[in-house]
Amino acid sequence: MPFLESFQPTIVIFYWAYLVVVVIFLLLFLVNLYHLLRFGFFSFVNLGVILISMLVSFSLIAFSLSILQSFDWSTPLIDSNIFGTFLDGLLGGLELFKF
Numbered sequence: 001m002p003f004l005e006s007f008q009p010t011i012v013i014f015y016w017a018y019l020v021v022v023v024i025f026l027l028l029f030l031v032n033l034y035h036l037l038r039f040g041f042f043s044f045v046n047l048g049v050i051l052i053s054m055l056v057s058f059s060l061i062a063f064s065l066s067i068l069q070s071f072d073w074s075t076p077l078i079d080s081n082i083f084g085t086f087l088d089g090l091l092g093g094l095e096l097f098k099f
Contacts, residue, residue: 012073022061029057 033050040046 009077010073011071011075011077013077015068015071015073018064018068025057025061 033054036046036050
């Protein structure tokens, strides 16, 4: 199986997981917004809370997405050289399992 030998997972997995969390947050935010508008008291305080929460939420999401764009997402998730040198040092340094 040549595909499995050349497959190297990258850290972009964490980026996709972050995007899934952002989508879930936005869906729950819309549900919360609906309930605030539908069942909340109509007042300027309620509208102010809605506006402030929207501004804070969207500014944090925009800021985090702008920060995450600067990452190199092609970095391998697991570096095989680390495990190779660790096992070589462990087994070779202790002179174990040498025939």
